[in-house]
Amino acid sequence: MLTAIIGRETTHVRDWVNVDRVAVIVAIIAVIVSVASVLYGRRQADIAEGAKQEARRAADAAEQQVKIADAAKEEARRAADAASDVAKMEARRDHLAGAIKDIELLRVESRQHPNLPHRNLFAVFRNSGHRVYRYSIQVEYNTNSHSPVGTGRIHAGETVDVHLLRDGIRYGGIAAWFDGECPCDQPDGDQGHWRKFWRAPDPETPRDEPPNLH
Incomplete structure (x- = not known):
């Protein structure tokens, strides 16, 4: 137990x-x-x-x-x-660098009319650039009066004569509009892309250049 x-x-x-x-x-x-x-x-x-x-x-x-x-x-x-x-x-x-620089007004010549007793004024332009330009020339008498006197083309290195008016008539200057190739984005004017103005210079008398009408 x-x-x-x-x-x-x-x-x-x-x-x-x-x-x-x-x-x-x-x-x-x-x-x-x-x-x-x-x-x-x-x-x-x-x-x-x-x-x-x-x-x-x-x-x-x-x-x-x-x-x-x-x-x-x-x-x-x-x-x-x-x-x-x-x-x-x-x-x-x-x-x-376009027409504004390329186109020169070399001179204004007073030339004897071949058949009439009066003389005429001719503007002599030269294209010293490398482009071809179309031109439109007008004589400006004052700010409100002008007359178109010539249109045409002027090639690179070319010289052209444009008949202006009779010698002895007073005018203020020569205005020119030019068209041609231009890379800028400026719009063309009413008559062209470039505009130049020359005040009326004293005319010269050529020695042996015959009249060259355009």
Whole structure:
């Protein structure tokens, strides 16, 4: 009987020890799980913060790229405007280098009419450029009165004579309109692309040039 009693006590002690051990193990596991949860939570928080920082850096980089693109667009616009201004200047230079520069009034000559006793005035023009120009010449008496006197073509290096009027008649000057190739964007005038005006010069008397009517 004593042996049975001792056996039962031993079983109770063993059962208690097993229960306590299980509780300790469960507690340890709970602590481990808790610590792991804390570590996992911190890790996830660190990952989320890192992702947030990365997103912020990406947003900053995108904003910087937008600024760079805007700056490049503005620079391209300024370059295009500058190129346009240069092109306009070149076109204007080409325009001024056209008939305005090429056509010269060499002189106005007083020539004896071959069949009548009076003399006539002739304007002598020269094309010193390399283009062909169409011309329209008129005599201007004053700001409100003029007379057309000649039209035609003048080739590169050519000299042409245009009859103006009888010698002795007073006039203010010679106006000329010219047409020809020009790269500028200026519109043509009512009578041509270029206009030149010369005040009436003193006439010269040619020595041996015969009249050349045009």
